[in-house]
Amino acid sequence: MTAAKQAPSAATPRVRRGIPDATVARLPVYLRALHSLAEAGTSTVSSDALAAAAGVNSAKVRKDLSYLGSYGTRGVGYDVAYLVHQISRELGLTQRWAVAIVGIGNLGHALAKYGGFATRGFRIAALIDADRSRVGEWVNGVAVSHVDDMAEVVAEGGVSIGVIATPAGVAQDVCDRLVAAGVTSILNFAPTVLTVPAGVDLRKVDLSIELQILSFHEQRKATEGAATLLEAVEAVVS
Amino acid sequence: MTAAKQAPSAATPRVRRGIPDATVARLPVYLRALHSLAEAGTSTVSSDALAAAAGVNSAKVRKDLSYLGSYGTRGVGYDVAYLVHQISRELGLTQRWAVAIVGIGNLGHALAKYGGFATRGFRIAALIDADRSRVGEWVNGVAVSHVDDMAEVVAEGGVSIGVIATPAGVAQDVCDRLVAAGVTSILNFAPTVLTVPAGVDLRKVDLSIELQILSFHEQRKATEGAATLLEAVEAVVS
DNA sequence: TCAACTTTGTGCATGCATTCACAAGGGCCT
DNA sequence: AGGCCCTTGTGAATGCATGCACAAAGTTGA
Numbered sequence: 396m397t398a399a400k401q402a403p404s405a406a407t408p409r410v411r412r413g414i415p416d417a418t419v420a421r422l423p424v425y426l427r428a429l430h431s432l433a434e435a436g437t438s439t440v441s442s443d444a445l446a447a448a449a450g451v452n453s454a455k456v457r458k459d460l461s462y463l464g465s466y467g468t469r470g471v472g473y474d475v476a477y478l479v480h481q482i483s484r485e486l487g488l489t490q491r492w493a494v495a496i497v498g499i500g501n502l503g504h505a506l507a508k509y510g511g512f513a514t515r516g517f518r519i520a521a522l523i524d525a526d527r528s529r530v531g532e533w534v535n536g537v538a539v540s541h542v543d544d545m546a547e548v549v550a551e552g553g554v555s556i557g558v559i560a561t562p563a564g565v566a567q568d569v570c571d572r573l574v575a576a577g578v579t580s581i582l583n584f585a586p587t588v589l590t591v592p593a594g595v596d597l598r599k600v601d602l603s604i605e606l607q608i609l610s611f612h613e614q615r616k617a618t619e620g621a622a623t624l625l626e627a628v629e630a631v632v633s
Numbered sequence: 634m635t636a637a638k639q640a641p642s643a644a645t646p647r648v649r650r651g652i653p654d655a656t657v658a659r660l661p662v663y664l665r666a667l668h669s670l671a672e673a674g675t676s677t678v679s680s681d682a683l684a685a686a687a688g689v690n691s692a693k694v695r696k697d698l699s700y701l702g703s704y705g706t707r708g709v710g711y712d713v714a715y716l717v718h719q720i721s722r723e724l725g726l727t728q729r730w731a732v733a734i735v736g737i738g739n740l741g742h743a744l745a746k747y748g749g750f751a752t753r754g755f756r757i758a759a760l761i762d763a764d765r766s767r768v769g770e771w772v773n774g775v776a777v778s779h780v781d782d783m784a785e786v787v788a789e790g791g792v793s794i795g796v797i798a799t800p801a802g803v804a805q806d807v808c809d810r811l812v813a814a815g816v817t818s819i820l821n822f823a824p825t826v827l828t829v830p831a832g833v834d835l836r837k838v839d840l841s842i843e844l845q846i847l848s849f850h851e852q853r854k855a856t857e858g859a860a861t862l863l864e865a866v867e868a869v870v871s
Numbered sequence: 872t873c874a875a876c877t878t879t880g881t882g883c884a885t886g887c888a889t890t891c892a893c894a895a896g897g898g899c900c901t
Numbered sequence: 902a903g904g905c906c907c908t909t910g911t912g913a914a915t916g917c918a919t920g921c922a923c924a925a926a927g928t929t930g931a
Contacts (some may be wrong), residue, residue, distance in 0.1 A: 417918060423845040427824065441878065450826040454881095454920050461880055469879045470927040486845050487852025494844070501743035508739045511824055511841040516848065556847055579854060580847040586665065586749055588688040596850045598843050603749040605836050606732070607661040607724050609794055609818040610754065612834045614725025616817060655888060679908065692890055699910055707896045707909045877928075888917075896909080901902100 414485070418459045424449045425456070426482045433475050441472035488516035495521040495554045495578070497569050498561030499529055499539050502584055506560060507534045520552030525565070542569070549576040556580045563587040652723070656697045660720050662687045663694070667717045679710035721754075731758035733792040733816070735807050736799030737767055737777050740822055744798060745772045758790030763803070780810070787814040794818045801825040 428448035432440055442460070446453035460466060460473070463485055467473045483489055494517050496503050506512075507522055522539045524530065530541045540548045548554075557573040559566050559581060566585035573581060574595055583589050583599040591597045666686035670678055680698070684691035698704060698711070701723055705711045721727055732755050734741050744750075745760055760777045762768065768779045778786045786792075795811040797804050797819060804823035811819060812833055821827050821837040829835045 415918075419846055419849050420842070422849075423839075423842040424826070426845075428826070442880095443878085448826070450828070452920065454922090455918090457878090457880060458919085465880070467879050468927065469925075470877045470929085472878070485849070487848040487855075488845065490852075492844075492848055492851065501746045505739035505743040506840065509840060512844060515841055515845060517841075517844055555851055556844065580851050582843055582847060588662070588666070588686065590688070594854070596847055596854075598847060600838055600840070600843055601661075602744065602747060602838070603753055603755075604658070604661040605820055605838055606730075606750065606755055606794065607664075607726065607753060608657055609820060609834055609836060610725040610730055611657050611660075611723070613730065613793055613818050614728075616832070616834075617725075653888075680910095681908085690890070692892095693888090695908090695910060696889085703910070705909050706898085708898050708907045710908070873931090875929090875931105877926105879924105879926075881923090881925100882921105884919105884921085886917105886919080888915105890915080891913085892911100894909105894911090896907105898905105898907085900905085 414462045418462055419486075421449070421451065421455070421459055422482050422486055424451075425459070426479065426486070426488075429475055429479045429482070433479060438475055439472045440475055440478075442467070445473070483516070491516050491518045492556050493518050493520035493552045493554045494556045494558060495519075495523060495545075495549055495552065495573070496558045496560060497523045497542070497545075497573065498559060498585075499524040499532075499534065500560065503560040504534060506558060506584075507537065517556075520554050521548045523548065525561075542572070545572050546576045549573070549578060554578060556582070559583045559585050559589075561585055652700045656700055657724075659687070659689065659693070659697055660724055662689075663697070664717065664720045664724070664726075667713050667720070671713050671717060676713055677710050678713055678716075680705070683711070726754035729754050729756045730794050731756050731790050731792045732794045732796060733757075733759040733761060733783075733787055733790065733811070734796045734798060735761045735780070735783075735811065736797060736823075737762040737770075737772065738798065741798040742772060744796060744822075745775065755794075758792050759786045761786065763799075780807070783810050784814045787811070787816060792816060794820070797821045797823050797827075799823055 425445060428445060429440070432448065442453045442456040446456045449456065460478070463481055466478060466481055494512065496506055496519060499507065499522050503522070503524070507519060512519060519535070519537055522534055522537050523542050523545055524539050525542045527541060530539050532539045555578060557578040557580070559569055561569050563585045566583065566587050567589055570581060570583070570589045570591065574591060579594065580596045581589070581591060581598070583597065586601055586603055589597060663683060666683060667678070670686065680691045680694040684694045687694065698716070701719055704716060704719055732750065734744055734757060737745065737760050741760070741762070745757060750757060757773070757775055760772055760775050761780050761783055762777050763780045765779060768777050770777045793816060795816040795818070797807055799807050801823045804821065804825050805827055808819060808821070808827045808829065812829060817832065818834045819827070819829060821835065824839055824841055827835060
């Protein structure tokens, strides 16, 4: 069989998955909106309605969904349940990923108790901390393990995703240990830049950066009145 | 004076601030790296070194910084202290913004105790919850107020930034109340799509979405071996 | 059966972001 | 003083994302 890329005329099932990052980032939003619609008893949804629920443009919804395949019906819309299934499958949520949370401070506690993980396809398989006085404590039905036992805990739990909620100073060390233990995806909450070997995915959530971005726009708004006035004057004068 | 845009030949100070969003999002990362460098006693840094510390490309650093002005010295690099000052000013961090956190559950507690806000230019001016049994509780030196008193608390504290850490169901209502009270920037942690009037900035942090994106890449990795093998075979055959 | 209506899927144009590559500029050493 | 070396700042090219606009396709009603 020749490569489908060069010969798309043949009725080959699909060329190859090349879903853009921006689309992947929006699929969970659609998924949540679809779950809401399903609970409300809606069985069919148009791209317009889904776009409104997800807070985006309807053309974007259609283009995003078209990357998954042609799952809509023209003149009708998309079947909610079927679309939930397809997006879940594409995101890999049909299996339950085991997650380890490292750093059981305020944020780690909050994450451990956060219901949103369990309800989607994630299972908190391990809680890990460096403080021995915290080891053995139970949070949300999971016992806290010591960081020195990370390798065993990760292996036993089949953990593939690690969440770092430690102070910045130890985050890279924790990250290295997670990778050494076999974790291949990391979500970092520590306010520091981490480096990981190729093949390991890394995402970061930085609370303080989000506020600083808001600060920028807030300041811009404060000076906006004067600035737009100035621009208007310049436009008239020139 | 004619508009500088049409006549850049004149020695006008600066055209007008048009800093790209992508650059604004990276400035806090540079700022943090620069703080580290300053603490380590470094007084001058090249775009290469800063890029390494921030985890990005050096061309990107130079282009980002060039939007702020020409603050570097050719052949030498950037003065760390001066750059910290310029970025802070650009981000509006020379003033302390007052922040209100709404929803003092696990996440709200964690945010209230998070030191990263206070050390950068933010002051937690109010903690707000709907649960009357929680009102009056002190968290990190701030008393919890009831949501019905939001307008007064926001006005007294001069709050311009609101953080929503409530359950999804009440997030839009809380958001509306914040806006009515005069808040013009909102950071939403609730897993739901919020709508705000024009003139109000909205950013969201969604823990579960981040995990789902990791899940996508994790699944892709799992099937990658087979896929690349298939592609290799196709390439040879064609 | 056919026409009118609705909604998908996508080609295309536009704009934004990234990255390369290099000229311009400034310090340092002889 | 002058040349060498280093680093910035930026034009230009490429790639990615967005959103318009419309043909293709399917449904509904007469």
